[in-house]
Amino acid sequence: MTKSAGEDLVCAAADGVELAVRDHGGEGSAVLLLHGAGRTVADWARVAPLLAERHRVWAMDLRGHGRSGDGAAPWTFEVAADDVTAVLAACEAPDAVVVGHSLGGMIAARCLARDGGVPAAVNLDGHGMGRPEQYVGLDAATVRERLGEVRKFAEAVGGRPFPLESLDAVLGYQAGMAAELGIPAELMEAGVRRSLGETADGQLFLRPGRRQARETQEAMAGIDLFTLYRTVTRPLLIARALRPNPSVPGMPPWFDELMAAYVRGLARDLAELARTCPQVTVAGVEGTHAMLLERPEEVAGLVSGFVRGLPGRP
Incomplete structure (x- = not known):
């Protein structure tokens, strides 16, 4: 692992892609933090210092995000899990607990389920x-159709270029969202600026780029998390947001109803998972999906309590 500009370290993935890692210091049981899709290590700005009071803490930009490279290989959960393994080796922390938010939580669970995987994992609303x-009260065929439309929308906006003069509008939108959620605007802006990429013709885009965004959406659509959860043999903490997310601009009027049906099904299925799988613990966080920035003390306390409760952990 080599030092890069600012606070970042850089390590090489198995295929040579450079992965940006932020060292938050601390002492104690090691944890590695993974952010969500379209996000960066900046999302951990409020949680990581709290965890570092009791733990040795690193965070990484996922492949295709932030300041990590793209690589030629398609984005898959296996490639992402390989990247986590490379970072843990570079940090000399192979026994670290992997803690992920959103997409990062899904990756953490995949790392746990692999042969010889990490000793424990935390999935925060992933x-x-x-x-x-899982969509309670809705016809499965209708849900499939609507999920297809949601994926098309996500693919259309993922990595979409915009001119430099539109950056202020992008930052303004993020500031408005921060105000609605009670999050410091400068934290949202830091995440946007770390995500900025530039096309060959001088336009900007928010990483991941078009190809990587499409591949990530395909990977998320293809994974069956609950089947995966039932295969893990080591401790897994799954948290879900207890407050609804703000409405997403540009989505059709049925989207909020769709998500409400999913939330009901998710609560039902997680409760059943916790009842039948002794290796799985389920908890709630009194916040929206943006819990890392909204509820840092609650998130840090939940993660730290889980890690310190593992056998042999201080």
Whole structure:
């Protein structure tokens, strides 16, 4: 691992892609933090210092995000898990607990389920769009159709270029969202600026780029998380947001109803998972999906309590 500009370290993935890692210091049991899709290590700005009071803490930009490279290989959960393994080796922390938010939580769970995987993992609200049968009260065929439309929308906006003069509008939108959620605007802006990429013709885009964004959406649509959860043999903490997310601009009027049906099914299925799988612990966080920036003390306390409760952990 080599030092890069600012606070970042850089390590090489198995295929040579450079992965940006932020060292938050601390002492104690090691944890590695993974952010969500379209996000960066900046999302951990409020949680990581709290964890570092009791733990040795690193965070990484996922491949295709922030200041990490793209690589030629398609984005898959296996490639992402390989990247986590490379970072843990570079940090000399192979026994670290992997803690992920959103997409990062899904990756953490995949790392746990692999042969010889990490000793424990935390998934903070990383549920994807689930399976059609999880949408309580809605016809499965209708759900499939609507999920297809949601994925098309996500693919259309993922990595979409915009002119430099539109950056202020992008930052303004993020500031408005921060105000609605009670999050410091400068933290949202830091995440946007770390995500900025530039096209060959001088336009900007928010990483991941078009190809990587499409591949990530395909990977999330293809994973069956609850089947995966039932295969893990080591401790897994799954948290879900207890407050609804703000409405997403540009989505059709049925989207909020769709998400409400999914939330009901998710709560039902997680409760059943916790009842039948002794290696799985389920908890709630009194916040929206933006819990890392909204509820840092609650998130840090939840993660730290889980890690310190593991056998042999201080």
